[in-house]
Amino acid sequence: MTGPEIETLIGLMARLPGLGPRSARRIALRLLSEREQRLLPLIGALSVAAERVRVCSVCGGLDSRDPCAICGDPGREPMICVVESVADQWALERASIYRGRYHVLGGLLSAIGGRGPEQLGVPKLMARLDGSVREVILALPATVDGQSTAHYLTERIKSFAIPVTRLAQGVPVGGSIEILDEGTLALAMSARRAVPG
């Protein structure tokens, strides 16, 4: 019904996260009908990003600079927050509650997936743990792989005598008790805190 060029485009876009054939078609259509205002600028932005954005050789984040803006910022506190992905790093940056540095593993230890410490650049992380690092925060998912990765890293970091912490777990803000799983509830209960006053 439509030309092969359009079908190819829709096919590629439909495989992007959160998109399907329907939404990809809508987007392709909008792009094609607003060639000058939308399609060409997008091609330009994608090309510039493809050309300039690289993985930071220090932390594994994404930026057009290497080291990235965060690694290169002297104002950042001497702590390293270990995350699974750049998405997690961005989420923490958006929350702007942390002013330290990051280390992006790019995955989690997984026996099934056969991902070992080397694939995750754990040696790279260890190499960053000089005297200046005050704390390592493990902001890893509360999944089996996430927790075993956290456990493994804790063991490895021990020898450096650097305090290791992990994000608190419990009832999410705005989370209703009713829909929470038993695991989270048990955890939130055992880690309950005294109400001041």
Add this chain to the structure above:
Amino acid sequence: MTGPEIETLIGLMARLPGLGPRSARRIALRLLSEREQRLLPLIGALSVAAERVRVCSVCGGLDSRDPCAICGDPGREPMICVVESVADQWALERASIYRGRYHVLGGLLSAIGGRGPEQLGVPKLMARLDGSVREVILALPATVDGQSTAHYLTERIKSFAIPVTRLAQGVPVGGSIEILDEGTLALAMSARRAVPG
């Protein structure tokens, strides 16, 4: 937090239909982290589309050929289905219940919007109404502008002595009566049909 290149990219994508800052960020991130497998192919497909896909000079559809594949297909029946947008044309093609030709208005008559018959290529449509055209189907939205456009076109086409039809209106398939607006219900009631047998 991220480089200007990434922010520009996210900004452009966030303005695409169905996307927002959050989903655009996810997509940008996926593209940047899978440069070879996703980003470069997408840039390629977008560039090819930008270069080749044009508006069909006959029907106003989009294709890499001009006249488009549909206009150039001798197998299509000599009827013209008038639609507001290419999106509507594609929807009808997907339903594959119609094997005729199309005419894409690219909008609707609107006193407020100040869009007149010329902007909508109505003269172009009239020029297509030679003896061979057996029927003109008005597949226009059931909105005020849609209906006034349909009315205007019906008046214009009268002189050609070509039958003009419009899509049936009523209860959509799978539509529950409860949630339907009064207008649709009144229309579905007045246009009710005898149950055979």
